[in-house]
Amino acid sequence: MVNNDDFFKGKKPAAVLKHAVFTSYAYAFCSMIGSGHTGPLWLVDGYAGPGKYDADADGAQVNGSPIVALTLAAKQRSFATPRDVRCAFIEANQAYALALSENIKPFVDEGLRADVYQGDVAEHLPTVWSRAVNNPVLTFIDPFGVSAVSKDVMTGTLLKPGRTAPSEVLVNINVEAISRHGGYLQWDSHHDPEIRRGLKPHGVELSDAFFGGEWWRRAFLEARDRTGDASAAAIEVVDAYRVMIKEETGASSLAVPIRRSPTGAMLFHFTLFFTHPAAAYKFADSASKGTEKWREAFRRKDLEEALSPGNGQGTLFDDDLREFSEKDAKLREDQLQAAAIAHIEGNISALIAPMQSGHGVQLAPNIERLVGAYLSLAGEPAIRRAWDNLADAGLVRARDKSKSRSMWKQYIVKR
Template sequence: MGEPEVVLDDAVLNLSGESAGEDGTDTSSPFFVSKKAAAVLKHAILRSYVVPFASKVGKYAPDGRVVYLDGYAGPGRYEDGTPGSPALILESAAQIAEFRQLDCYFVERSRNNFRSLSTLVGEAQKQGLAAHALQGRVEKHLKHVLTAAEGAPLFAFLDPFGLGVSFEALTDLVFGSRTRQGSTGRHATEVLLNFNANAVRRIGGLLTSTKHSPGKPATLSAMDAACGGDWWRKEFLDSANNTEAVNRITEGFAQRVGKAVRAGSWTVEVRNRAHHQVAYHLVHFSRHKDGMWLFGEAASLAQVEWRRACIPPARSDTLFDPIDTFEAEEQERKAQWIKRIMQNVEDLLDRHGDFIVDHHQAQVMAGVLGEARALHVRAAIKELYKSGKTTCNGVGEVRQLRVTRPR
C-alpha cells in the first residue's frame, strides 16, 4: 500500500477553466464567485446526508466522534458569501455539537483558496468546533487524516475539478486502511466523490484524436490510474456516443470500487440545467444498508432543491408563473414515481411472493433511484392495498414493511 504515484488533479488536466499554478498560486477562480445549479445539488446532498450519517454511526463511536474529510475543499465560501462545502459542513457540525463531535479536516491546494479557508476554519475553532485546514495536495495529507480517523467513523468528500485521487489510493488507502469487517459504528467508512464527466469526454476524445499532443500519454495514464486500469478505453471506444461512454465508464468505476472494497454504491447525475449534458456524477460508497437508504433519501430531497434552483426568474410581462408550473410538474413527477414503484412491487410479488422492502431496495426503487424516496414507496404500497393487491396497509417503518399477497 504505497503513496499514489500519479498526481491526478487539475495540474494534469484543468477542466474547470481555472488557472491553478503548479505551486498552488491560483489567482483567478471564477468558479467561486457564485454558485451554479450543479453545486446546489451537490451541497444539498451533503447537507441532508452528513448530519443523519454522523448521528447514526457516531452512536457507537468513542466520545461520539466522527471524522469528516473534505479533500478538495476550495475557499470555504463563494465570494458572494454563499457557503461552499466547508462552510456547510461546519454548520452541520455546529448543529450536532451537543451530541456528536464532527472532527473536520479540510484540504486545499491553492494558496488563495487556502487563505479564505483558514479564516473560516479559525472562526469555527473559536466557536469550539473541531476543524483543521491543511494546505497542499490531498494525496500528501491522506495518511495523516486516516491516522486521525482510526477508531472513529469516517466520511470523505472528494470533489476535484478534474480527476481525483487514484483508484489505488481510494481502495487501498482510504478503505483498505480501515477494517474490512467493520461497516458500522467506529469502523464505518463512506466516500462521496465527484466523478467528472467532462474528464471522461475530453480524455476519451484523445483516444481517437489524430492531433499531435505531447501531454497525451500522461493524460491517458492519469485516467488509467483514476479508473484502476485501462478498461475504460474499450468502454469509450465501444460506446455509440459520449453520453453512453460517460454512463458506462461511471458505472464501471463504481462497480469496480464497490467490488474492491465490498461496498454498495449510488451514482447521481449532476447537471447545471435539465437539458444540459451531465457535468459530473456524484458517486457514494457505503458498506452498510442503512447508508444506502439514508443516501437515497438525501439524494431525492436534494433533487427537489436542484429543480427549484433551475426555475427561471418570473417575468413581469407575462401572467405565467414559473413557480406554479414547478409545483404542477412536481406533482406529476411524484405520480409517475408512485406508478413505477407500484409496478416494481407487483413484479416483486410475482417473483418472490411476500417480501420485506428492506431486502429489495434496488428492485423496489428500480427506475426511480435517487429521485423517489421512502414516502413514495409508502404511497405506492397504500395504493396497492386500496386496490386489493396486497394485504400490507403501508403503515409503519417503510423499510420494515412486509408486502404480502392477498390470500
C-alpha cells in the first residue's frame, strides 16, 4: 500500500470531492432505505484514517470521512421519525486508530453508536457483519492505492447473495494504479503474461487480489495491444470485473468517472455496487453535487492564493477580485449546466426516436445513457430541465411534478 502519512497533512483536493460524494450518497441511502426499515442502518468505512486532517492554511482542522459519517448519523437521528445510523470504522495504522477513537468521542458521548477496529479490512469485516446482522449496510472503500478489498471479500461478505437487507459498496477504484501495474507486464515467448524482468511483483499481486486472480493480466495486455492505451486497457479490465461481480452476486454497478470537465482527464473511478433500483440514479445525482462542491472549493483556494500577501495585489483590488471570481464561477457553472441540458435533451431524443407514441424510457435503469458524457457533472436538476424543454417542444409528455422526489421511478414518454 502507498504510504499515506502525508495525506493527512492538510486536506488533499481529491478528498474534498470524495467526501462530498460520499456524504450526498450516504444521505440518499439512509433516506431511501430508512423510510421502510425499522432497525438500524450501518455505515462502514474500511480505510478510515484518523478522522481529521491537519489544519489547513486558515488554521481550521478538516473532517475526514468518519466525522462526515457521524455528522450524517446525528442528522438522521434528529428527524421527526429518528433513524438509528450506526458506524464502524476500520483502520490498519495503530496511531491513526487511536486518534480516530479520540476524534469520534464527542459523537459517542452524545449516544451515537460508533466502533473503531484497528487492523485489516478482511480481518474485521466478519465482526462488523455479525453486528450488523440482517440490516442495511453501505460500505465505503477508499484505499491509498489499488489494494481496496479482495474479490473474495466483495462476493463472499460485502455483496454476498441471499442477504435480504440491502448491502451496497462505494469503492474508489484507482484506474491509474491498475494501469501502472499493467505496465509491469509483458508477453513471454509463449504469449503468456509475465512480469518484466527486474521488477518486483508486489503491485501486480495487489491487483491480482482485487480482481480475484491473474485473469486480468491477459485481459490488460490484450486490450493494450488493441487500443495502444494503458488507461483504456485498465478501464476494460474494471468493466470485466464489474460483470463478474454481477454474475456472482446479482449486484449491479455504476462507475462514475471523476473529471473536472466532460473532456478532462479521468482522475479516478468512483464505483457503486448496489441492488436497490434507485441507487444508480441517486448516485449519479450525488456525484454531480460532489463535483460542484469540488469546483467551488478549488475556486476559493485559487482566490485565497491570489489575495495572499506577496502576490502583487493591493488591498484596493481585493474586493474587485472577489467579485470577478464569483461572477466568473457563476458564468462557468451556467455554461456547464446549459451544455449538460442540451446533451441530455439529445440523448432523450435518441432513446425515444425508434419508439411508438405512448412508449417511453424509465429514468433509473437508463441513467448512464441519459446523462452520457456529463456523468458526474450533471444530475437531477439538468434532467428535469431537459425533460421540461422537450415537453414544451411537444416531443414528450410532461413529467409528473407532484412526484419530484421519486423522479427515478418516472418514464419519459414519447408523444
